[in-house]
Structure formats: C-alpha cells, structure tokens
Amino acid sequence: MDMSLEVVLLPVSDVDRAKEFYRDKVGFHVDLDGEVMEGVRIVQLTPPGSGCSIALAEGLRVPTGTPRPGTYHGLQLCVADARAAYEELTARGLEVSEPVRYAPQDGATFLYFTDPDGNGWAVQEYRRRATEPLHQVLARLAEGEE
Template sequence: MDYAIEVVTLPVTDVDRALGFYVQAGFVLDVDYHPNDEFRVVQLTPPGSGCSIQFGTGLSATLVVTDIEAAHREMSERGLNVSSLRHKAGLPDWQGGFEPGIDPGRRDYASFFDFTDPDGTTWTVQERGSLEK
C-alpha cells in the first residue's frame, strides 16, 4: 500500500492573516471551505508544486490512499490503534458530519480513518482514486 503525503498541515494563529500572507507570497488558493465553526480548511499550492499546504480549524496530518479498506486492515494488522472507517454525511453539500463505513460511491476524499502517534499527533487517512470506481 502506498501512503502519499499530498498536503502538509501548518499550525497558524490567525487563519485569515496566514491566508493573506501565502496569497501575497504567490501560493495559489485551492480551497477555503468553512461549513461550520468547528471546521475550516484553507489549502494553497506553491506554483509548480505537487504538494500543497493547509491550515484552519479541526484539521490533522493527512495521508492519501487508493484503497481505504486495505489501508485500514494493514494498519490494524501492524498493531496500530485505528479508528473505525467513516465517510462524509450529506454530500455533496457536506457540513462536517460523518456516517459509519466507507462512502457508498467511493468518492474522492470522502472516506476516512485516523490513528495517533505516541506524541499525540493524529493522522487522518483518506481515500482518493479508489480501485472500485
């Protein structure tokens, strides 16, 4: 299983100030999504980069896989304490809620699970490019 880092999560003290800074620095704004007070993701990409940055509210470090069920099984077999699989509820107008299991349509970035390292860093594993599409 390949685990890709497509985005690096940055800690910031002021999301809007950071957004202004990175746009001024020439980064391209990809996403500024804020469906509720508990979640906001701002994602920007440096020109020519294959990896983006993100910051906001309610975010964690992220890995991307093509088969969320296989990744979940593999991490569990390695002895990691992984969360249950979940998917975004209410797509396409997602407001931050989740339902158990994988996304029935296997949509990109809609199915997840988490694990936490010994220092408390939470990683979210999400599916993109499912083999079942």
Template structure:
C-alpha cells in the first residue's frame, strides 16, 4: 500500500500533540567571562557554565521572570561577536524596567514609541518618537540596550496580549512584577467600574478583578 502525504489537518493535529518550547537563544560574544559578569550584574540567573577539553564552553543565563534563556560561550556559534540584534525582552512596566537596568549598569536608551504605524525596530532611529506610546498602548513602548559586544536587546512593554497569543488553557504570571502590574491595572479599571455604578462599594470585587485579569491576559473583551 502506498504512503499518502499528510493533509494540512493531520499535520496541524500532530503538531499540537508535540510541544516545541523555546528554551534558549545563542548570542555571539568575544569575552565569555566579561559577558558572564555583565549579565550576572544585571541580575540574570546563571544556569550553567560548562567547559570541555576540545575548547567548547557554554554559559546559560536567564532574565528575571523569563521562561527562555540566553546562551553564549566558545565554539558555540560562527556569528561574529555583537551580531545579535532585536532580541525582545517583554516587560509590564517599561519605565521601571529601564530605570532598573540603568541602575545595574546597563547603558539603556530612553523610552520611545513608533512615530508612524508599521515602524519597526530595524528602522530606528528613523520612525521613532521619544516617550511612551499614546495612552500607553500595549506593545507600543520600547527601549534598547546593548551588551559589551554590541548585541542588541529591545525592551517592549506588553500589558494586554492580542487575541490568540496566549494559551487559553492557563493564566499565569511569570514574575511578581507582572502580577503586581496586572493587579494595579485591574484596580484602576474597577475604580472606573464603581464610578459608573454610582460609586457604591462592590462586594464582589474579587470576582471582578479575577475576570478582568484573565480577560486582559488572554486578550479577550474586558469587563466594564
């Protein structure tokens, strides 16, 4: 019996059964120990530092609250040092994140937002305007910094995910800061909710908070 090619439906079903979780991104550096110190000074967790007799060395660090990591070392990539660019770091409060990185010694740029629809990281400094995005729109505010070799990181503020970009089977927050930020936004929205209802105390506020936070996390319509 001949073998028939898999249909699109069968391929999609098979793919859904096999999780492909992004674990680490490799960046090229010229001085492994210098890079290791730089990232540790930023508070990134050191996960591994393995060396082998053939000269291979791999160091893995993880940014706070991140499920994925950064790897660098010797004989680990053919890229020239500093060639990595546009590595995204998502934060819930870009002003706080930028100030924190600067306090820890990173040369981080000022917060900016795209000056026109469609402006991308690769187009800066053209296409950028200083300051936060209008109404502090989710996905709209950015800052950049570089490691000692020039590998570029783009920090992006994301508070509400677009529909379809979150696993609808779970609601979780990667860090204390993410949870605190979500609670603050829910509190502000709930204050407006109470005002619309005559300012009366809402004894069901825990349920309202929970519904708001879940909807915001999944990119669904927010409760009013």
C-alpha cells in the first residue's frame, strides 16, 4: 500500500501573522483559507514544487499533549541550490542563516530559519533534485535498482 505525507498541522499563535510570513517571506502558495466547519478556520500553504503542505488552524480543539506554537523543530525543505535559496529568501526579508556545508557529499549543505513563533526549519541542498524528482528516485529504490 502506498502512503504519502501531504499535510502537517503546524502550531502557531496567530494564523494571519503565520500566513503572511509563509506566503510573503518563505514563498509558500496559499491553497486554502477558510472556515472548514463552524468556528474552525484552516489555512493550508504549500512550498513551490512540494507535494506536502502545512496547515495552520484557528478554533481547532487539540488534545492535551499536542505541540504548542514554537515547539516544532526539524521541519525540512529541500532545494537544488542552497546559495540561490539563501539569496531568494533574504531578498524576501527572511532572516536565514548562511548555507553551511557539513560534508562534501550531496545533501550535506543546510541553512536555517524560524517562523514568528519559533518553529524551526532547515533548508537542505540536494542537487540531484534539479535533474531527478524524488518520486523517480523512490520508484527506482522500490524496484531495487539502488
């Protein structure tokens, strides 16, 4: 059975502020912004080229123990060129770290930023993405080619 991760609920304290941040500073597309049931507003945003979105919620009852705004860390975006991502994000006014290369292999360069609540993101350079979409890599892995 195939499964895909398509939406991650991101805890934020102010949905409008977070929507503006992810749309204007990070460049996510707003897919949905509306009341999905009485008193519950969902804003769903998707990074360009991604099959997975984030959802921001207002009025949603969350169970005890659910992460609170600013507690998510390790969310990760992948790009083909970390320097180009850095330039684009800083041009949008986002405070983002300089790219750091941890090792010589592909996939070892990262930059980091946080949203207004303190949720932490990494941006990973994975040059192979420019020539080969992830679904092609995964299909070959499933067939035992790599």
